[in-house]
Amino acid sequence: MESILQIQDVSKEYLTDGASVEALRHVSAQFSRGEFVALVGRSGCGKSTLLNLAGAMDFPTSGTVTLEGVKTSALNDSSLTKLRREKVGFIFQSFQLLPTLSVIENVELPLMLGGGRAPRQAAMERLAWVQMEDFAARMPYQLSGGQMQRVAIARALVNSPALLLADEPTGNLDTTTGDLILQLLRHIANERRTTVLMATHSLEAAGITDTIVRLRDGQVV
């Protein structure tokens, strides 16, 4: 299987009130194209930190993160931004739709930030993937939680990223809606060959994935 993301001996330290806190300790892992991975563990175990490092939002204190053959620590800010635009999509627990933009405008936003042409067509297509094309003109406050998360998924996919990072994507949803979202992510990994890295508390949610990575106190167990 083609490896898309390699994490090698990664540690991450934060300074909190002058004291050093180790969020990740010597973590190594690699993930293949189209793999659906669950990162599970208690709050504060380092799930979100790992997602941020994988998504080129942060640098490790030591070790390397390689995304599609590009070592993130070797890049400057603008190159990292470009890498994120082209290779990574993010989904958040609290959806993070811009309240002032309509559904379609939210979805086409990453393309527009990247200066892409004809963003509307691609955005409508992604909305169709998540069965939200009929809601394109609505504003976020006119949607339910599940609908908002589906729009967020469409937005994360609009750049056809190789890696989709989902931080507790079902955390704000009821079980039924959460299941639908998980099915959608499963579908994306299978059909679009997108690697999905999902941080979750829920072992039930993790059950749908191909791989489960357990984290405890910043280490893979």
Added chain:
Amino acid sequence: MGRLNRIVLFDRLIARPLRLEPLRTLLTALAVALGVAVVLAIELAGNAAAGSFRSSVETLTGDADFEITATGGVPAQTVASLAALPYALRIRPRIEDYASVAGDGRTIPFIGVDMLADALPSSTTDTSSFQRDDSVWIGDGLGYKAGDRLSLAINDTQSEFVVRGVLGARTGEVAVVDLAPATRLLGRNGSLDRILVQVPSGRSLDEWETVLRNALPPGVTVARQGSRTNENRRMLAAFRWNLRVLSYIALIVGAFLIYNTLSVSVVRRRAEIGILRALGATRGQVMAAFLGEAACFGLIGGVIGLALGRGLAEGAVKLVAATVDSLYVSSSPAPISLGWGLVALTMLAGVGVAVLSALSPAWEASRVTPVEAMSRGRREHEVSLHRFRSLGMAAVLALGAGLAARQGPIGGRPVFGCIAAILLIGCCTLAIPALVAMLSSAAGLARLCGVEALLASRSLAGSLRRTSVLVGALATAIAMTAAVGIMVGSFRQTVILWMSDGLQADLYLRPAMATGADRHPTMSPEIIQRLQSLPEVADVDPFRAYEISYEGLSATLGAGDARIAGRYGRRPLLSGAPTSTATDQLLAGDNAIVSEPFANKHHVKKGDVLKLSLSGRQAQFKVVDVYFDYSSERGYIILDRSTLLKYLPDPAPSNMAVYLKPGIGVDEGKRIVENAVSGRKVLVFANRTLREDAIKIFDRTFAITYALEGVAVFVAIMGVAGALLALVIDRRREFGLLRFLGGATGQLRRIILFEAGMLGLLANLAGMVLGVLLSLLLIYVINKQSFGWTIQFHWPVAMLLGALTLVYVATVLAGLYPARVATRLNPIEVIHEE
């Protein structure tokens, strides 16, 4: 809830957030501070400029009960008539004029008093020097000491004096001589300017007034002492009122910004308010908390404003005093005095304005219910829906403004004009949400400018309420600047056109000492003949001006040669009749033309009869027309010279217009005339120089107006900076998200700068429309009712374009710091805050 608990809660929920965002807190407090400071500075400067009419000599010699005056002078024998009355009256005759100090050109009061009777305190008691023409006693402010030599220009003559003594402490800048030398030096021919009378007790002042009036010859008037000062204060009332209104603009803009800050605060803390309500906070407590926050801004702003205002007053008093001096009355500014009363009023204004502006947002905060602490999107959607209702209300206010603009003044003050202006500002504020909402519909256009423009426009339209308040604040400041700019520009152009019509002579002469609205130094009459005899001179028009009081208000009585005015002049008349019609009637006898400010102030029109007391004679003049005049707000009554000489036979002119024969160049003519008047302290101006000087005075007069507008705009721009900073803090998660979605830091910076630019653009648009409407109000209602001048509307295009560009650039620059803050946000931290 105990008092201590209240304080602790206030500190935790209101004061702590203020401390956590010190820059924003400081910017908001500074907006109030500047508003308060401007109001205080204008009040202090106005008080100082209007508080110094009483001569320091009057203070020295003690109070009198009555003053006796007459236009053209009180006959000297009046003193004897009063002395002959069988009462123990204290009678003090006065000759009052002005002199210029050689070297530094300071114009100081030059007063003739009865040195023995007045017994002025000074460091000399040498009475033998009283009668000498070279003896002078001076105030301590002049900086000379006994024995020094002092050279003074009096009318068109330079005179040398020896300082015989320095008057007591705090006597200021004044020169005092004995009556006899004053009469000689000023060429008064036995007339006095004023007689001060102190009466014994035992009768009422009304009774004494009757006694004195019966003893006086016709044309000589008696009035309570201080009435002159009161007259001056009344005369200045309109000027000060207008200045005060202008100073309030900065405070109004500050109020807008407080409103904005509190509105933002309520929106940001909606969820927090919901939690507090769920935990048992009452509506009253929530409202009190937000009003308390506003009071904090007001308090901090008031304290800073006090210090700032006291400092600004130093500069403002010079500008105000210069205007008072050139337009109204001679006055040297009194020291600036900041009393406790004014301190209390200032603090009250700061806190009051802040609390009043916070009423609406605080009320809104108190209405939040725990279940209703909903998303910003829905809330703003509601505001968006209300914009049509706001447009309807705007239309009602516009109608009200139209009605108010048609009402007359109250007590000479354009109260309804100002109400119309406030209604127009309200109308504009209510219409702004609709204007901002147009941005949403122009999203296609914004897309063309890139994703940053789209996000910026959506953000502004999405925060409709906040954006509207901000645009409203900036638009109000811009509108007032534009309105005042258009008014002043129109006025300036009107004056230029008026001068090109009215100033037709080639050369003008006046005494070298400084003139003023109430100072008319004279030249020797033999200069007239000397100039008339020059072969290069075609005509000489001598003009004489007298300071008079008409219906309790100061005015100027003047006379020139109507034949010459008719021959050359193109003095535009309100009736539209040719100038010669009026000059012919002036030549026909006791007829007069009056200036437009005089006509408006005294409700005089063509055909009315003016009754004047002139040097002991009652005279009546029929008003044959009203002429446009912009040289003095006091107002002129103009007669033919022969008519004036019939009543006031002093032939000395105050100034002269000289018409050169064809073929004689102005420079050559000026040289010839200067030679002819050599030995006299007379200034000769070419026509062009006179006009340029007049425009310089004009520009100086309106300098304070521009300064006030500048402060208002500065306050608004500071508000924009503060609001953009708040916006960045408020939307930090959004900016973090954009970074997650692939947004570069440069794009974040551009979003903020686009928002700043759009705010500036919207404010400029709204401000210009409102500004033009306000300028019409200023020109045709407020100015007309306050000062009585007809101003032709002109577009000062260059000034407007310059000002608008400056404001726009400043607004965009105001976004730089917030943009920097936005780019430095840590996206991981802000996105995971909740």
